[in-house]
Amino acid sequence: MKIDRTPEEIWQEYERAVCYNSGIDLYETVRRNENFFIGKQWEGLSAPDLEKPVLNFLKRVVSYFISMIVSDDVAVSLTPFVKTRQGELACRGLSQEIERVMERTNLKSLHRDLLRNMAVDGDGCFYFYYDPQIPNGQMTPGEICVDCIDNTKILFGNPHIWEVQRQPHLFIVLRQTLEAVREEARQNGAPQWELDSIQTDRETKYQEEPSGEADLVTVLVTLYKDPKTHTIWAAKTTRDCVIKGWWDTQYQLYPVAYASWDRIKSSYHGQAAITGLIPNQIFVNKLWAMAMEQQKSMAFPKIIYDRTKFPEGWTNGVGKAIGVNGDPNQAVATGFRAPDMSAQVLELVERTIAYTRDFMGASDAALGNVKPDNTSAIIAVQKASSAPLELQRLAFYQFVEDYARVILDMIRVHYGVRMVEWEESGEAASPVAFDFSSLSYQAIQLKVDVGSAAYWSELMQIQTLDNLFSKGIIQDAVTYLEGIPESYLKNKNRIITKLREQQSLQEQMLQRQMGGTANAAMSHM
Numbered sequence: 001m002k003i004d005r006t007p008e009e010i011w012q013e014y015e016r017a018v019c020y021n022s023g024i025d026l027y028e029t030v031r032r033n034e035n036f037f038i039g040k041q042w043e044g045l046s047a048p049d050l051e052k053p054v055l056n057f058l059k060r061v062v063s064y065f066i067s068m069i070v071s072d073d074v075a076v077s078l079t080p081f082v083k084t085r086q087g088e089l090a091c092r093g094l095s096q097e098i099e100r101v102m103e104r105t106n107l108k109s110l111h112r113d114l115l116r117n118m119a120v121d122g123d124g125c126f127y128f129y130y131d132p133q134i135p136n137g138q139m140t141p142g143e144i145c146v147d148c149i150d151n152t153k154i155l156f157g158n159p160h161i162w163e164v165q166r167q168p169h170l171f172i173v174l175r176q177t178l179e180a181v182r183e184e185a186r187q188n189g190a191p192q193w194e195l196d197s198i199q200t201d202r203e204t205k206y207q208e209e210p211s212g213e214a215d216l217v218t219v220l221v222t223l224y225k226d227p228k229t230h231t232i233w234a235a236k237t238t239r240d241c242v243i244k245g246w247w248d249t250q251y252q253l254y255p256v257a258y259a260s261w262d263r264i265k266s267s268y269h270g271q272a273a274i275t276g277l278i279p280n281q282i283f284v285n286k287l288w289a290m291a292m293e294q295q296k297s298m299a300f301p302k303i304i305y306d307r308t309k310f311p312e313g314w315t316n317g318v319g320k321a322i323g324v325n326g327d328p329n330q331a332v333a334t335g336f337r338a339p340d341m342s343a344q345v346l347e348l349v350e351r352t353i354a355y356t357r358d359f360m361g362a363s364d365a366a367l368g369n370v371k372p373d374n375t376s377a378i379i380a381v382q383k384a385s386s387a388p389l390e391l392q393r394l395a396f397y398q399f400v401e402d403y404a405r406v407i408l409d410m411i412r413v414h415y416g417v418r419m420v421e422w423e424e425s426g427e428a429a430s431p432v433a434f435d436f437s438s439l440s441y442q443a444i445q446l447k448v449d450v451g452s453a454a455y456w457s458e459l460m461q462i463q464t465l466d467n468l469f470s471k472g473i474i475q476d477a478v479t480y481l482e483g484i485p486e487s488y489l490k491n492k493n494r495i496i497t498k499l500r501e502q503q504s505l506q507e508q509m510l511q512r513q514m515g516g517t518a519n520a521a522m523s524h525m
Contacts, residue, residue, distance in 0.1 A: 003224060003246045007237040010222055014171050017155035026269060027205040030121045030152055036278055037062065037120045041285055051292045055284050057353050058274045061360050065273065066115045069393050074108065076404045079447040091446060093420040093434050098407055105146045107403075113148045115396065118261040122272040123151035126403050127172055127221075128255040130414050139433070140416035144407060151269060152206060154256065162268040164258045164402070172221035172256075175206055181217045184236075185243045198241045219243065223254055250413045252441045257403035259395050273360065280356045287349050294341050306332035397450040408444045411436050461485065478503070 005013075021027060035043055037059055042052040078095050080087035102108060107126075114124035127149045132142035149172065157169040164170070182195050203218050217238055224233045232251040236244040249255075260270025305314050309331045312323050324331045415436035465483045468474045478499050481492060489495070 003226070003233050003235075005222075005235075007240055007242055010220060010235070010237050011239050013157075013169075014155065014173075014220055017157070017159065017171060020159045021152065021155070021269075024267065024269065027152055029272075029275060030150070032278065033120050033122075033272055033274055036274065036281060041281060051289050051296075053285060053288045053292060055288055055349075055353070056281075057284070057357060058277060058281055061357055062116070062119045062273060065119055065389060065392070066112055068389050069115055069396055070111050073452065074111070074397070074400055074450060075452070076102075076400065077449040077451075079449065081445070081447060090439065093436075094408060094411065094444070094446070096420055097411055097415070097418075097436075098404055101144050101407055104143065107146060110146065110148050111396075114259070114399070115392075117148070117150065118259060118270070118392075119273040121151050122262075122270045122275070123258065123260045123268075124399070125149040125151060125154050125259075126257045126399075127154070128257075128403065128406055128410060130410060132414075138418045140414070140418060142414060144410050144414070146403075150206075154258070156268045159268050160266045162258075162260065162263060162270075164254050164256050167254065168225065170223040170254055170256060172223070173206065174219040174221060175203070175216045176219050178215050178217050181219060181238065181243060185241060188244045190242065194241050198238055201239070223256070225254070251409050253406050253409045255406050255410065257399055257406060259399040261392060261395075277356055277360065280352055284349055284352050287345060287352075291341060291345050291349075298341075303333060309333075400450045401448045404448050404450070408446070409441070412439050412441065412444055413437075 035041065036056075039054050039056050039059070041054050041056070045052070076095070076098055078091040078098075080091055110126070114126065117124040125148070127147045129145055129147075130142055131145050134143040134145075135141055136143055153173040155171040155173070156164075157167050161167065178198065178200050182198055185195055185198065198217060200215055201218050203216075206218075220237050222235045222237065224235075225231075226233055226248075230252060232249045232254055233246055234249050235242070235246045258268075260268075261273055262271040264271055303314060303316070309324050309326065310322065310333075311325055314333065315322060417433050417435045417437075419431045420434050462484060465474070465480055469480045474480050478496055481489070481496050481499070484492065
């Protein structure tokens with residue numbers, strides 16, 4: 001792809017990428033998985049007289065997976081490879097900005113949506129962009145924003161490579177209203193005849209509208225990596241119109257983070273957790289529906305009577321007279337009950353659900369479906385059952401690291417001069433203006449560590465510091481206080497400043513005493 005491509009040429013590239021997704025049946029797989037996850041498991045079946053029960057064990061298992069992975073909070077730590085005072089201060093400022101972006105965009109809440117998409121659809125994606133219109137109280141307006149993108153709405157230029165940053169180009173598909181698209185194109189200088197050419201379309205594979213007749217337009221955000229400058233170029237187009245022409249974003253990284261639940265070789269799309277287990281869900285629902293139908297038809301006794309004796313038929317109405325032919329004492333009527341349904345049916349349903357959950361790694365002990373007779377054993381089983389999720393947890397941590405590097409790249413390009421909390425030369429932290437545009441891409445090549453930031457982890461950190469301080473391994477009170485999390489000690493920086501002032505006074509007094517002792521010794525010589 002070249003940056004001089006017209007909207008029509010871009011659309012042709014996009015359709016080739018759509019053909020790949022259609023070839024692997026992605027759109028139908030995602031549609032079916034979504035339906036089964038939310039409980040629409042009988043859609044398309046024409047059986048008006050059949051009960052349609054849903055025993056949705058897939059949703060419970062997926063919810064368990066998500067809760068296990070995001071049960072601990074996630075924290076990002078930046079460390080310079082070459083440790084200098086200036087590098088450490090820059091890392092501190094960048095860490096503050098990453099934390100602020102995560103808090104303002106509710107990224108930690110979006111983690112749940114991402115993991116749900118990974119488990120149900122196979123892939124999850126964050127798309128980052130910069131909105132210069134958002135006021136922030138800083139010298140440079142604008143904020144970093146993020147959207148959680150479905151895997152059907154991001155298309156790779158090379159579908160056989162799953163690494164995002166190795167792609168020649170990417171497509172982000174947006175479904176926007178006709179009025180909003182025309183207004184954006186108008187603000188970017190599009191003539192009226194081109195605005196009139198923008199029309200709605202019926203891209204039903206994206207499923208925003210059931211009938212496909214909503215007032216929506218498919219908008220393509222094309223991202224292209226220039227092989228010479230290694231910067232990312234972008235364009236925003238429809239099928240026939242340019243909404244925003246090619247511009248150099250100055251990013252070194254695609255503003256995209258991407259992860260899969262289970263990777264598939266030679267494909268950027270992964271395998272969802274529930275795709276291969278839908279036949280089990282269908283079998284359980286069918287068997288349960290047939291069991292309900294059998295109970296409805298055969299659970300209650302049937303009355304059998306002689307039609308020659310009851311010409312007007314039989315009635316179960318209370319107090320109603322029943323006419324017979326001949327002597328009523330010779331009337332023939334009796335009750336009949338069919339044999340009970342085999343108990344193996346319900347046992348097979350229970351075993352199918354149990355085996356499916358066990359093979360997915362969600363046993364009864366993990367889900368809490370056991371009596372707490374032996375608490376230690378239950379905890380051990382729960383920990384063992386969560387071990388298979390470590391692969392997905394590590395993939396999620398790698399995803400967080402990837403988008404942290406994307407945020408760093410966007411901070412370098414957009415932030416300019418901003419006020420950050422700074423601490424230098426032993427003084428208390430205070431707002432200081434810092435020029436983020438002075439950081440080159442090489443300057444933000446930092447070590448990014450992602451891990452749990454749970455409550456118990458902070459308590460463990462404090463306990464470790466207490467042990468080191470009590471055993472004399474840490475003898476400096478300032479070093480001890482610097483290791484305590486900010487949330488556990490208010491005004492920590494002010495306390496540290498006071499301690500450093502006291503240490504400085506003590507050093508000055510010691511120097512004076514030593515100087516006085518030396519002068520006295522010289523006077524006796």
